[in-house]
Amino acid sequence: MSNKPMILVVEDDAAVRNLMAVTLDTQGYQYHLARNGSEALMEVTTHQPEVMLLDLGLPDMEGVDIIRKVRGWSSMPIIVISARAEDADKVEALDAGADDYLTKPFSVDEMLARLRVALRRVHADQQAAGSETPIYENGRLQIDYAAGCAYMAGSEIHLTPIEYKLLCLLAKNTGKVLTHNYILKEIWGSYTASDVGSLRVFMAMLRKKLQSDGGAQPYIQTHIGIGYRMLRIDRSSEESQ
């Protein structure tokens, strides 16, 4: 039992908290529940959960402040939950260090899928912790950092310098939603409004090149109005399709 992942659910609404608890229970996860920000911070320090599901509208604290506090000592995946009309809040939370977001009302399946993505990131991080590998592998995608080349199913993908930089940035943050602003800052340093348009174009080109192998699942996910994310692709699930 102890090797089952521990999830912390921070949600002030009893009904939604209950729904999440029941879902996690049926899927065999361990979980702790917190009703507000201070409880959440306490739980994080005492139980050291692997993933946190954080509602942004808490009664006692700004969700963003909780993220910043947690990020002070932990890099555990944080998935924020908020209503759809508040895109700006989500972007703020992501920029503060959250990994992913869920939009209310979310389906149970969606929540579980996001959880799996986050847990996969945790495992990948743990495996990579010991050895600083110069080769990145994700499904059939390979990046050779030393050679500065990317391969799809063994054959090289021809990328422009910017596309390669974008790919590396996304690969290093696999599983995490990167906001437009974050990407622009990382790739272009400073940026202007016109660069937002070019980012869209480069991303579209990059996605096309990665998808040309015919794989059904895209490696890069678009979150319109928010940003992009590199998904961790299971090699086995990819090959079975």
Next chain:
Amino acid sequence: MEKAKAGRERILVCISASPTNVDVIRRAVVLAGAMHAELIALYVENTEARDEAEAKAVRDHLGLAERSGATLTTIYGDDPATAIAQYARVSGITKIVLGKSPGRRSLFSRKETLMSRLNELAPDVEIIIVPNQLTADPTRFSLFRFLRRERFSAGDLAKTALILAVSTGMGFLFKGIGLAITNVVLVYLLGVMAVSLWTTGYLYSVMSSLLSVLVFNFFFTEPYLSLHSSPDYFATFAVMFAVALLSSSLTSRIKAQSIQTANKAYQTEVLLSTSQLLQKAEDREAILAVLQNQLSRLLEHSVLLYPVSGGEIGEPELHELEQDGGFEGIDIRWERTISEWVAQNAVHAGRTTRTFSEARCLYMAIRSGRKVWAVVGIRADNAPSIDEYRKNLMISILDECALALEKDHMTREKQRVEESARQEALRANLLRSISHDLRTPLTSISGNAALLMENMGQLDEAHRQALYASIYDDAIWLNGLVENLLMITRTENGTIALHLQSELITEAVEEALRHLDRNAAQRQISTAVEDDLLMVKMDAALIVQVLINLLNNAVKYTPEGAHIVIGAKRDGTWARIWVEDDGQGVPAGDEDKVFDMFYTGVKRSPDSRRGIGLGLALCRSIVQAHGGEIRAENLKPHGARFVFTLPIAEVIENEQ
């Protein structure tokens, strides 16, 4: 001019510079008070020169009349009697109050008194004479007074001397070539006319008339070079003097009239251009800007403006001119206090008035009735003072501006009332629809859930599944409704704040396809976006909502198995995006109405639930906020297409 209202007397009091005028005004005020009549103070401005003392007297008298509650009016006319009579006729005056005057006795003018002429010209109007209790002004009609009026000027004196000299020279020339002596007389007459034309005031004309006769006598009559002459010439001198004097007087009058005409033309032009500009001005700020501009152009003084709203004055707008130093070195806080006083009391104050005359500026209220719209301040301490003529013109402009502001205010007020009534109706309609549309799915959700809780054992698997699905569908439907309502609150109050960014249409389409109803699975949905890199400026959340609404709409109004295509292509600087289906199409003739709020296709029965007609209305609001257009059209042989346009975003690819 407005006609006299039945039963209400309108009393006119004539303002003049005469010291007895104060008494006349007081009598008129008492009379107006006793009769509950409206009092109008009329001042006839004419071409006769006035000195400073007289101008001040007129200003004081006008001020007195205004403080006593009279409406001030100034008209222009050379003949006061005609002007007053005409004004009395058009503005429905019933009584005229006059001081008893000895009649104007300027040179060669009418000797009749104003009273008798008025009697003749306006027989319907009652004329009330206030007896003159003061003795006549001792300086009146004396030479001293005449001279005091005249301004001496070395230039004019030199001109007179020169013209006389030239006339004399020509006289000698004529005499030398043997022309008759009468020709010389005519030359002098010509000289006198020239003098009166090129100099100001009567003095030089009279002087040159006299000198002409003397010089003629001295040089051209026997004995020459002496003022003695034979009595034969006395008649010539007398006639020559009379003709010279008369013609100079006529010339002066023509000159004065031409100045008056020019002034009038200028006034008309200024007022006309002001009213044209005011007509074009679209709001309060624009009106005030026009006023400020016109005033500073007219007066050539710096002008400041305090807008007034709710009795409080706002931040001043300064219009500074270099020639009077703008508002440099003025204690704005102290001057502001005066403006506040003006705004509250709706009268003029500051420099050149009785109240706060130590101020640097003259402050005037722009008002209609007692309502003050703005306070205008004119720097009046270090520039030439504003003459009566410009002052009157300025007051006309202020009045016109007040009218424009009042009109603007009323229009705005009316719009506001209409808008709030419309919003109110919309809100009531929305609430009615929502409460109905919320209750239906909620009834179904709670009912189905209760059924599942209580009869778990008796229901077979298939039934339970159907109940679960129904609860799920209703919840999803409710969520869609809430999304649209949230968007409506963002768009319908007119303050739609767009977060515009360049986005790829393909990405928006993909996002929309992820959020479709479950029923969409039974339709064949395909995409036809011409160019993957087609990018438009959009608020992603709003445009995705538009696409979701259009797609769900297509799903809702088509049978299972129908084909739905979502496509986009470039059209000049616009992207054209469409959703088309092969269903029944839009009812013919309703292509525009489908975008109206609460339109739901067929007339719905009270219990049917197919949506409340918000979706397409919202689509239109959003697309229009982006500057685009949306329309619906029917396809052949059947089906509907909804097309909207968005501006293309051009991208400069930035490879660092």
